[in-house]
Amino acid sequence: xxxxxxxxxxxxxxxxxxxxxxxxxxxxxxxxxxxxxxxxxxxxxxxxxxxxxxxxxxxxxxxxxxxxxxxxxxxxxxxxxxxxxxxxxxxxxxxxxxxxxxxxxxxxxxxxxxxxxxxxxxxxxxxxxxxxxxxxxxxxxxxxxxxxxxxxxxxxxxxxxxxxxxxxxxxxxxxxxxxxxxxxxxxxxxxxxxxxxxxxxxxxxxxxxxxxxxxxxxxxxxxxxxxxxxxxxxxxxxxxxxxxxxxxxxxxxxxxxxxxxxxxxxxxxxxxxxxxxxxxxxxxxxxxxxxxxxxxxxxxxxxxxxxxxxxxxxxxxxxxxxxxxxxxxxxxxxxxxxxxxxxxxxxxxxxxxxxxxxxxxxxxxxxxxxxxxxxxxxxxxxxxxxxxxxxxxxxxxxxxxxxxxxxxxxxxxxxxxxxxxxxxxxxxxxxxxxxxxxxxxxxxxxxxxxxxxxxxxxxxxxxxxxxxxxxxxxxxxxxxxxxxxxxxxxxxxxxxxxxxxxxxxxxxxxxxxxxxxxxxxxxxxxxxxxxxxxxxxxxxxxxxxxxxxxxxxxx
Numbered sequence: 001x002x003x004x005x006x007x008x009x010x011x012x013x014x015x016x017x018x019x020x021x022x023x024x025x026x027x028x029x030x031x032x033x034x035x036x037x038x039x040x041x042x043x044x045x046x047x048x049x050x051x052x053x054x055x056x057x058x059x060x061x062x063x064x065x066x067x068x069x070x071x072x073x074x075x076x077x078x079x080x081x082x083x084x085x086x087x088x089x090x091x092x093x094x095x096x097x098x099x100x101x102x103x104x105x106x107x108x109x110x111x112x113x114x115x116x117x118x119x120x121x122x123x124x125x126x127x128x129x130x131x132x133x134x135x136x137x138x139x140x141x142x143x144x145x146x147x148x149x150x151x152x153x154x155x156x157x158x159x160x161x162x163x164x165x166x167x168x169x170x171x172x173x174x175x176x177x178x179x180x181x182x183x184x185x186x187x188x189x190x191x192x193x194x195x196x197x198x199x200x201x202x203x204x205x206x207x208x209x210x211x212x213x214x215x216x217x218x219x220x221x222x223x224x225x226x227x228x229x230x231x232x233x234x235x236x237x238x239x240x241x242x243x244x245x246x247x248x249x250x251x252x253x254x255x256x257x258x259x260x261x262x263x264x265x266x267x268x269x270x271x272x273x274x275x276x277x278x279x280x281x282x283x284x285x286x287x288x289x290x291x292x293x294x295x296x297x298x299x300x301x302x303x304x305x306x307x308x309x310x311x312x313x314x315x316x317x318x319x320x321x322x323x324x325x326x327x328x329x330x331x332x333x334x335x336x337x338x339x340x341x342x343x344x345x346x347x348x349x350x351x352x353x354x355x356x357x358x359x360x361x362x363x364x365x366x367x368x369x370x371x372x373x374x375x376x377x378x379x380x381x382x383x384x385x386x387x388x389x390x391x392x393x394x395x396x397x398x399x400x401x402x403x404x405x406x407x408x409x410x411x412x413x414x415x416x417x418x419x420x421x422x423x424x425x426x427x428x429x430x431x432x433x434x435x436x437x438x439x440x441x442x443x444x445x446x447x448x449x450x451x452x453x454x455x456x457x458x459x460x461x462x463x464x465x466x467x468x469x470x471x472x473x474x475x476x477x478x479x480x481x482x483x484x485x486x487x488x489x490x491x492x493x494x495x496x497x498x499x500x501x502x503x504x505x506x507x508x509x510x511x512x513x514x515x516x517x518x519x520x521x522x523x524x525x526x527x528x529x530x531x532x533x534x535x536x537x538x539x540x541x542x543x544x545x546x547x548x549x550x551x552x553x554x555x
Contacts, residue, residue, distance in 0.1 A: 227411060229469040415537060
């Protein structure tokens with residue numbers, strides 16, 4: 001049963017439910033009482049009272065809500081009564097763990113790009129000294145996505161039961177197990193054994209990418225949420241670059257043994273996964289998840305303990321108010337948990353349904369515009385254009401710089417503007433690739449290089465940092481884990497489809513025609529963003545939920 005603290009402890013306004021189940025507006029006396037209580041509570045905190053006007057067919061009323069005025073001191077250094085002492089900001093450990101999981105995801109992309117090249121040499125893995133064919137190489141490159149699909153489906157169903165901390169721990173464990181198998185010669189010297197190891201790494205990817213944006217968003221102060229989630233994306237890019245360097249170094253150390261080179265490439269990932277596994281045992285749980293879990297289970301004692309995890313009572317009350325917000329008479333049943341016998345969209349309410357369209361649309365366009373293929377097959381694309389393996393490393397450096405630039409802009413410019421700019425630029429670059437692959441070889445080499453660099457830069461300006469940032473922000477707390485699990489399934493499913501068929505389509509229709517199709521999808525993504533994405537910068541997670549609900553109602 002869903003439980004909330006007494007109204008007197010939360011400075012909330014009494015509402016009256018009529019016979020049809022709608023909540024009527026508070027009386028003027030109740031509003032005045034609310035302001036008196038809120039003023040007392042907020043006079044010494046970072047929160048102020050705003051009046052949010054909501055219009056319905058029944059009445060028009062001013063509904064007060066407590067919102068964050070300034071989050072700059074959320075990571076303040078605290079001083080004890082006996083003397084000054086440094087205290088790590090509450091969000092820092094959660095961010096570091098989530099960023100480490102992102103680094104491992106990126107490392108798998110970059111290292112596999114190098115490993116596919118090593119495995120393409122005769123005798124690299126097969127006992128009879130034969131060479132892997134393109135379909136086998138594609139299976140090795142993409143098989144981690146099968147593991148990611150499995151763990152994403154598990155997180156969809158059981159993510160809220162696990163909690164953010166346990167999910168990070170499962171991710172670290174799966175990464176360490178899979179990378180250990182890939183790193184030790186003799187354990188994965190056959191295709192079936194290697195695919196099992198790849199699937200284990202994929203399980204770590206699925207758990208890590210499901211929980212990382214949620215963990216950061218639920219612990220970070222409002223003013224830092226955008227930059228921190230963007231830096232998490234930069235950690236993924238850093239992992240890709242680390243994977244490229246690992247392959248480059250392994251090739252230099254083992255120039256005459258492709259078998260040892262690919263094992264050594266994967267072994268480098270243990271430098272991140274093992275510390276993450278050890279440090280994850282000391283993480284704190286997300287305060288918002290503690291409230292959700294305690295309320296769902298009707299545990300008042302745990303709910304009181306969860307209150308201590310917040311920076312202020314006003315922040316705690318805002319989370320409770322968001323959980324108690326009703327959009328239909330069936331809300332009490334919804335808030336008790338996900339009903340898996342009915343479709344998820346029907347349980348989200350008006351704002352949640354809009355969030356689902358925003359999130360799933362971004363995930364889909366992020367994948368089908370060709371970014372996964374450019375990453376997984378970067379080395380081959382450069383080789384076709386006449387450039388070597390080092391060009392992929394240089395691209396990774398540029399990608400990292402572009403992502404860090406986006407992290408600086410995401411709070412000042414906004415998510416929507418970055419997404420629009422990035423999608424427009426990607427579409428132009430894809431159209432350019434369509435053109436250059438239809439011209440003479442000399443011009444195609446230079447043109448393809450410039451177009452790929454431009455495509456990657458614009459991706460990191462928009463889809464790269466903003467897709468999972470928006471996803472982590474727009475869903476209500478009680479369905480956030482399930483909704484992100486659904487988005488993760490779509491993400492890895494579409495990624496698997498694009499990765500598996502990119503090389504085949506490229507061979508069948510030619511690079512020019514393939515990039516022409518991708519440019520059309522890029523143009524469609526621009527239209528989608530312009531029509532559906534709501535700006536969320538500068539708002540708390542609870543304010544975003546309120547904004548989406550009112551916008552759907554025409555406010």
